[in-house]
Amino acid sequence: MGIVEEAMEKREARRSKPQPWIVRKLAIFITLGIIGYAWYVYVGRLCVPMIRRDTGALGTRGLGIGFLVVFCILGLVMIWAYEKVVFTSPGLAKDHVQKSSAPATRGYQTWWDTESEAELAQARFNASSNPPQPPPPAEIKRSRDGSRPHHHHPRRSTDHQRRPSQQNGHHSRAPSGDENAGTTDALPPVAAARANATTHHRPPPQPQDQSHIQPLPGTSNAPSQKPMMYTRAPSKTPILLPEYRYCYRDGFQKPSRAHHCRACGTCVLKYDHHCPWVGQCIGARNHRFFLIFVIWALLFCLWTFATLVGPNAHASIVRPNYEVDGQHVAIIVLSGFFAVFTVALLVTHVIMICSNMTTVEQLAVRRMREREERVLGRLHARWELRARRATLKEWNAEWGRIGKEGHIWWLGSARKNWDATMGDKVWMWFLPIGKSPDDGLNYVVNPRFDAEGRWLPRSEWPKELR
Ligand SMILES: [Zn+2]
Ligand SMILES: [Zn+2]
Structure with missing residues (x-):
């Protein structure tokens, strides 16, 4: 430790x-x-x-x-x-937010950093929780909510359990392994705990919440509940939660979409990437x-x-x-x-x-697509294109599309997304005059997401959008 x-x-x-x-x-x-x-x-x-x-x-x-x-x-x-x-300037978070004290538990904020850093956090997390094998349903739930944590530890045992269960034709339990690898990012333990708590007391039980309370081997399962390893399971990362948005290097709560640039040593509004060719970050402004x-x-x-x-x-x-x-x-x-x-x-x-996506956000979407690809691989062979397409269609009917309805900053159309960054006049797209239409501070959250930033299934969208 x-x-x-x-x-x-x-x-x-x-x-x-x-x-x-x-x-x-x-x-x-x-x-x-x-x-x-x-x-x-x-x-x-x-x-x-x-x-x-x-x-x-x-x-x-x-x-x-x-x-x-x-x-x-x-x-x-x-x-x-x-x-x-x-x-x-791309716009710096420090010019717009007050310093604040850190959340009670030290979190883990730079999720797009290297795998090795993720593993360190993983080691910390495991050392403190050390789940039994196989974990009871509560543990499974936490691993779902906590995405990255639990990514590595039960790998071998997961593979054991998966193989016999597939041969027997019934699904024993959701493995906590690579199901979560595809979801976005590492989550501070505190936020995971809170996410866990909030999903517990949320009034209507959500389909995606039920789906991961897996039946243990031998227990019966309602036919409507699909095991999580065979469904689309979007990221549970509560990216709008204050704890999740805290920058420990700068000591404040970052505005949404801001990220810390290590080269510049500061948090940048709507961080896209650090561009060495221009000597600074590319961000909102x-x-x-x-x-x-x-x-x-x-x-x-x-x-x-x-x-x-x-x-x-x-x-x-x-x-x-x-x-x-x-x-x-x-x-x-x-x-x-x-x-x-x-x-x-x-x-x-x-x-x-x-798509109204930054380079960072696009990576998260790509991981989600990769995860989905793996799930599809379990359901259908690579050459069963029609079956794959049908399954995707089914998922899209249930959830909407990854990177569109499933992207928290999606504004509803390519043109609206484009205008939000490039401006709504044609000259603004080609001439380097005027300002950016984006101040880096105010973003409309896709109404298909809940208050903490989790993608909702279509059945829970506002009525006019379904
Ligand atoms: Zn920072
Ligand atoms: Zn930078």
Whole structure:
């Protein structure tokens, strides 16, 4: 116990130190250096020789001027957008919330951290609870609510019990193993305990609550109650609970969707990711500029790549003994690389923005999908596509879709989600002017979730939404 505690403290002390300023900002200077070099090669070694009608120039004067004008327009707008991302703060939680005292029990907040940290918390949790095998129904319930805790410990015994039960054709009990691995995150023990308590006294017994009170081997089961290992079991993490939202590093309760960035050493509003290329976090108030920058950077890279490759390729075909300028090749490689990189960023961020999801939230959704994939694997073989689709359809009828009705910040349509981050005017999607429509503090909770942030089955949604 003592050793584990100590290891946790040490690890955290090391991690909670923010990066030094120069390390955080270094990539900005590298980025500017790359842009400057591209500018020199493109203008000085491609356009100017064309405009001056030098021998060996790769095109006419008119072409050179055309290349130059488009390059400068794309480049200047890109740099303008870049400057906006670099200098617009994502919004810091410390400017908006008061310091407060920690919840009674020390929790475990950075759930997207490495597995090993999760295991340490797991070890702590096990040391204090040490459940018997097989656990009584109460233990099973806690493990459901506590998602990560209990993830690892009974793995072997779980596998034992599952195999015979499947052979016998009846389901003995829900294993507490990988069922929960797919749900979002590690949960502070205190919140788990409270979640447990609140689900107990909630007046109407919910289908998903009944489903995990599993019959022990030999006991009868109502036919309507499906065992949890064969149903969709959404995360029980009460992400709206104050204990869950407490940042132990900063000593306050984070606003919803804010997370602590270890590189910056502070809690960032609607934390998306820490972007080394802009030297700070992408969050509520600069996400829009980030996407605009990515759009222009992609256009800039594509233009540079195409207008260098085209004339060089043409010349190497029509001119005997043509030698390609090595610096042209360098810029072709760089612009090609960054074009691939930015197109991937653009596609993933457009998809996430249309779902009103941050990168962090998207990871949670992905885990849920993976969990569901495993459950489907138990029900149907991989090739039974029709059966798989039918089961998914059934689950969607019962719950709504993962990542849409099942996402706590989903606003009901892709357009509404998009506008919440990018603004409702078309110019706001492309020009780095004005502000972000998102202040990072006020978010509408999907009415398909309960007050603590748990996904409700369709039968419990507000009537008009069912
Ligand atoms: Zn923090
Ligand atoms: Zn950061």
